[in-house]
Amino acid sequence: MTHKIIIDTDPGVDDAAALLFAHNHPEIDLVGITTIFGNADIDNVTANALFLKQHFGIAAPVARGASRALARANGPSPTHVHGSNGLGDIARSDGAAGAIDPRPAHRFITDCIEDNPGEITLVAVGRLTNLALALNHAPQIAALVKGVVIMGGAFSTAGPNGNVTPVAEANIIGDPEAADQVFSADWPLTAIGLDVTRQVILSREDVAELAQAGPSQALLARLTQGYLDYHARLGIDGCYVHDSSALGYLVRPDLFQMQSGPVRVACDGVARGQTIMADIHTPYPPNRWDDRPHISAAVGVDARAMRALVLEVLGISDQA
Template sequence: MTLRKVIFDTDPGVDDAMALLFLHHAPEVELAGITTTFGNGTIDQTTFNALYIAERFGIAAPVARGAGAPLVGAAMAPPDFVHGRNALGDVALPAQLRARADPRPAYRFIIDAVRAAPHEISIVAVGRMTNLALTLREEPGIASLVKEIVVMGGAFGIAGVQGNVTPAAEANIIGDPEAADEIAAADWPITFVGLDVTQKTRMSTDFLADLAEKSGESGHFVWDISRFYEAFHQAGGVSSIYVHDSSAVAYFLKPELFTTRSGAIRVSTDGITRGMTVQKPDTLSYPPGAWDGRPSHRVCTSVDSDGLLDLYRSTLIEAR
């Protein structure tokens, strides 16, 4: 079997950690690297978390430390009320690790990896898009050598879905809107897996308990880190956890679980709509405007939630 090479760009993060294990255990995947960014924690914390997960679960992929702040301005405070103070649900973490980060910054690691395997490496990005924007700024031509990019980010108003940080904006995008707009302007194939579909798939307490029972150490870890995360959802009136980052991994592994729509994408960088993602569908015509001349990208509009959950469950259980 030919393995599919992927770099996982992430800010672990409870749901990031769950998605990383999903990728790690997928038999068809070669994890070529893990790049970190700020978001669910500071860059120090998210890089530590990525190294911890790699060390604990024997993930051989190098970990490269990425951006600690957005392209413009300062980073937003980490949402410790969602992911805990250590961004992994406040589970106990060691004081020190044997694992060390790759000496290259994340954007340089991405460039080097893609140049070494042109048209072979995909990127699944589930944090702020800053590392990808810095990659483009350093070497714009790299876009033509990336096989595909899958982004967990955005909210495109499908079936009335709005943002989760403001009515307009989703967390990964509002964390660095300038970066998100820059990557959407580049001519590399991107699929946005936004709240429009990630909030349609949920993992119940029973689902997570079953993973803990049947999928060994990975399942126990998912259970432990998700206790804080689930409590946050329940306090907000949601009885189960949304499947955000693992939905992006599921699209990468099995895109037939999703329906998509193609068109140019813009990200608002100003005012009360800052962070809003808006697609101009290829099937519709408008007067000349800000979307003209930009490449067409895919946005997920629906998902087979049962199929996604089955894929996650079977991937972790069969890897035991």
């Protein structure tokens, strides 16, 4: 089975791994890369996408996306995690001239879906602004897309919840209005959030082995060093596998345990950015979750098997 996908991304160290995963996996046909502000500003993440496309030998076009959230000023970029340029501050050569698709990302997304009805899966591993803009531009894509898989959110099922605040995950709090709109659309949406992505960890030894596996893997290992140092400050001897886990779900859904229900995103106050799923078995009084579509959220994962899958696709074997 082949999955024809567009990755909406803000490269980003873990985004770089996800791009290599998508490029390498034989069941994934990467037809487009759209960029979104987040791990760095839109200029840097777009340059990063072009650089990675060139270095990894990816044929898919790159389209530049939104530079700011729908309804609020952008927060600061997480330079303490991804470096000032988003790729761990490695030296970055420019992408090929003319490599940017002339359409803004949301138009690229809607055009691809309308030209390939029932075939395109959107894999969004950053803020959800481009997806919200696409829905606003062409609401009919909700009925034409094959599926939507996001890396985002936290549903309080596996220990600590958020990673920006106690309740909010970075991709959601970065544009909560866009996230609430995306969760409310009537399309098949799956959220792979912190509940599972923090269970899948690549060790320092895994990254060191990547460095010996080939030019693409060596680049990935080099730009991951600062990311490893950030995780070490959290007491983790390795790094979480966030964005690649969303692609892992796409090709191996059997590795995940899922929960279904309507989701609202808190857009204001102390809980801003929280993803709140209603318990479908509880008879609540009328509320703001009523008449919302059910989404599927990952609440469990076979972490060992997921790690092994990532290592295999990136080009090394699991020695653990």
